[in-house]
Amino acid sequence: MVSIDEVARKAGLSTATVSRALSGRGYVSAASREKVLLAAQELGYVVSSRASSLASGRTRNIGVIVPYLDRWFFSMVLSGVSSALMKHGYDITLYNITADSDARKDVFETALRRQRVDAVIAVAIELDEDETEHLLALDLPVIAIGGPNPALDTLSMDDVALARLATEHLLGLGHTEIAHIGANPEFDIDFHIPTNRRLGFEQALADAGIAPNPAYLEPADFTVDGGYRAAKQLLGRPGPRPTAVFAASDEMAIGAVLAARDLGYRVPEDLSVVGIDGHELGEFFRLTTVDQFPLAQGERAADAVLAKLESSDEPTAHGELPFELIVRGTTARLPKA
Amino acid sequence: MVSIDEVARKAGLSTATVSRALSGRGYVSAASREKVLLAAQELGYVVSSRASSLASGRTRNIGVIVPYLDRWFFSMVLSGVSSALMKHGYDITLYNITADSDARKDVFETALRRQRVDAVIAVAIELDEDETEHLLALDLPVIAIGGPNPALDTLSMDDVALARLATEHLLGLGHTEIAHIGANPEFDIDFHIPTNRRLGFEQALADAGIAPNPAYLEPADFTVDGGYRAAKQLLGRPGPRPTAVFAASDEMAIGAVLAARDLGYRVPEDLSVVGIDGHELGEFFRLTTVDQFPLAQGERAADAVLAKLESSDEPTAHGELPFELIVRGTTARLPKA
DNA sequence: CTGAAAGCGCTAACAT
């Protein structure tokens, strides 16, 4: 491994100047910089992050904590974080919080404290007080996606508003018999997303003067299969039948579309379906959805963390994440009866 | 940040002994070890990986190179790698090779050379000679998934055999009019997977004495949508029609199932469909598939890399990855005509 | 089995 001394020797300068030229900190004449760059190039020198970080306290590495690696949303966020950070020469080390609570504890109590990272991005993890403490005690910039966690700088999604938008879309098309798939308190681990989406749904109905119908609330587990089963229940039960379904995720919405078809209902003629996410599969099914741009969420978190790193004073107000209604083919006006 | 000196002082021992006790390297009396552990515990001491790695040359961090973060297969592999490594106290830093060739170059020429990792796992990336050189020049243990790359220790999937198995399943059910979706040379970037799967398909047919029918070969892009379009072509064209379809991925197979249904064919009565992957969505569609256990692939790569780390002499023969036919509901015997 | 001490390769005052 070629070291900084060799570069210094070759460039005919001191190691200090080489360090300055390479890092861009401190004054270096243009001529010296040239020499250093050339020497480094020719020797194939790359700064050792081990040594550099020990001396400087900076690692150029960001820790990213995610609860799942194998779920679409998190993959997208991670992808966004990664591309944004790589552009700035930062590496990312991954901390996958699992169900195993010992492993989880280990991340906060040991792994993150090894001084391997300059900052932390926590993606959609509900942190308990202890964990929040640990994070704060690191004394590093932290950005959370998906709050709210009043103790942390957070980029949060207004899930109530998201759900209102989806519901209002249906209302605007003339639907009044609207069912909701998703409200399952059991899945409320992640910031009450299911509950908030149900709340938004109910608010929109209330604003339109529609009384909530408990029979139109069907719990499901956020999978295609779950959405399928829920929709079958909704559509198969005797009695009043919804003309539209708002599912709390695109995967459930897709399940609902498939269930409707299997029962002989046409989508959107007989049933309108709207989801939430902007899932790639939604395009194939021409699913109307409220896109929450997970890739952009990741990029934005990365940018926020970099901003905090440059100027630690930055306020980095708790930001709201954008979302947008994408009207495709699974929703339509309520046909006149 | 509490340092090793404080622990040493509190334990009444030298820093050398503390280091030995904590790392498990070198002799330490049980009594001393106790004292050290207690002191470290009470002070909440965690070894600084910066300092430790500079002094020892070990980082307890593995670099993982992946071409995609947002594709199911890679997410699963990554998930497997992550869980296996975390168990052993290793962190993982992620290098996402993108289409951007400058960024790609940067990973091999700079990022990986920063001495941040003890070993590298390369997931299904076709490396050119230059990149392979760079990897080898790191002088670190490297494990590749998805080879073959003769220069690297590789865990590889026998895609020809995988495809044969899928095809033989169909043949065994009595089908002779079998189409294949997937062979698209354009997508051959990743180790000729499409080509190898087509080869396995053709071999199985040949072994059964069936002449290949070019009209039964439909290229597609490995997405649901691609599989859907391909199947529509296959089933919609006038002339002989296949009674079974072997798709080179589960997502394409799902697309084929949906296309068949849309055209009025029943699956599996009128058309059998088999895929490859073991994709989670396959379960919902009751898709028959050849599972390639991506999670296990990741775990196995992690174990292999750890083994190399412990004993650098280990031969770590180029391993073959397992696969298995999962018969579900989209394939059936050819009905007597 | 333990301690003293010499680095690991770089950065950041400080001096010039």
Next chain:
DNA sequence: ATGTTAGCGCTTTCAG
């Protein structure tokens, strides 16, 4: 603008 030098916080000989 550049060089000198004292660390950064650990690990690892080497003695004992």
